[in-house]
Amino acid sequence: VGCDRSKNLVDICGEKHFQAFVCDALSVPIRSGSCDACISIAVIHHFSTAERRLATIRELARLLRPGGTALIYVWAMEQEYKNQKSKYLREKNGSKNKDKEMNTGTAQRPFSDQEPDNSNQDSAWSDQLLKDLKDESCGAKPVADFRLPVHTNRTSFHSQDLLVPWHLKSGAKKKEESVDTVLVPSGSKESQELNPVFHRYYHVFCEGELEAVCRSLDCVKVRKSYYDQGNWCVILEKL
Numbered sequence: 001v002g003c004d005r006s007k008n009l010v011d012i013c014g015e016k017h018f019q020a021f022v023c024d025a026l027s028v029p030i031r032s033g034s035c036d037a038c039i040s041i042a043v044i045h046h047f048s049t050a051e052r053r054l055a056t057i058r059e060l061a062r063l064l065r066p067g068g069t070a071l072i073y074v075w076a077m078e079q080e081y082k083n084q085k086s087k088y089l090r091e092k093n094g095s096k097n098k099d100k101e102m103n104t105g106t107a108q109r110p111f112s113d114q115e116p117d118n119s120n121q122d123s124a125w126s127d128q129l130l131k132d133l134k135d136e137s138c139g140a141k142p143v144a145d146f147r148l149p150v151h152t153n154r155t156s157f158h159s160q161d162l163l164v165p166w167h168l169k170s171g172a173k174k175k176e177e178s179v180d181t182v183l184v185p186s187g188s189k190e191s192q193e194l195n196p197v198f199h200r201y202y203h204v205f206c207e208g209e210l211e212a213v214c215r216s217l218d219c220v221k222v223r224k225s226y227y228d229q230g231n232w233c234v235i236l237e238k239l
Helices: 008-016 051-065 097-104 123-135 188-194 209-215
Strands: 002-004 021-023 035-041 064-075 160-169 197-203 220-228 233-236
Touching: 002 008, 008 021, 035 051, 051 064, 051 233, 064 209, 064 220, 160 209, 209 220, 209 233
Parallel strands: 002 021, 035 064
Antiparallel strands: 064 233, 160 197, 220 233
């Protein structure tokens, strides 16, 4: 059974005769201890506070039966690891210059708008974890002006908290809304209307960060922690 925040993605699963439903990763409507295994791929790095990222992993653990396992993947700050570039960096293409034109500058997105959940019992721990991680040589630059930087696609990360452009191409529209292909200059107003750019929030994880968050939960143990093609990955077991 799959779940996603996006109704459109869930509808695609339904069209392919898979079982899926819409839900929030912070509150999954499944009975506690009823899953043999859970997978969370490219989800937790979209939560904007340490408290919410921790709460999401706790919710994942709640679903597992004793002895059940969970696999978690999050985007890594280190896109070049052990002298090897990730697939993300290697897939640079001819649109590099176009991306640079569209992605320079900063987005008006104050951190103060991201209200933490003060009721979370791990707030103090999360604050300390972030402080410890910032003290380490992760390579991330602090955001001095309280604005989230906009990432240039297919390049290394320079901040842990950032916005990543998503280029919605006209071909991504629903079949009934499809339009004829129109050749227009890439930088023109018409091109931007046909291919709008959205910005998605990411918190990219430093080495050891995901594992440290998982180890803070006393209901699970970390069976394995590893790096895979620009992602930090953890396999958990429910105690």
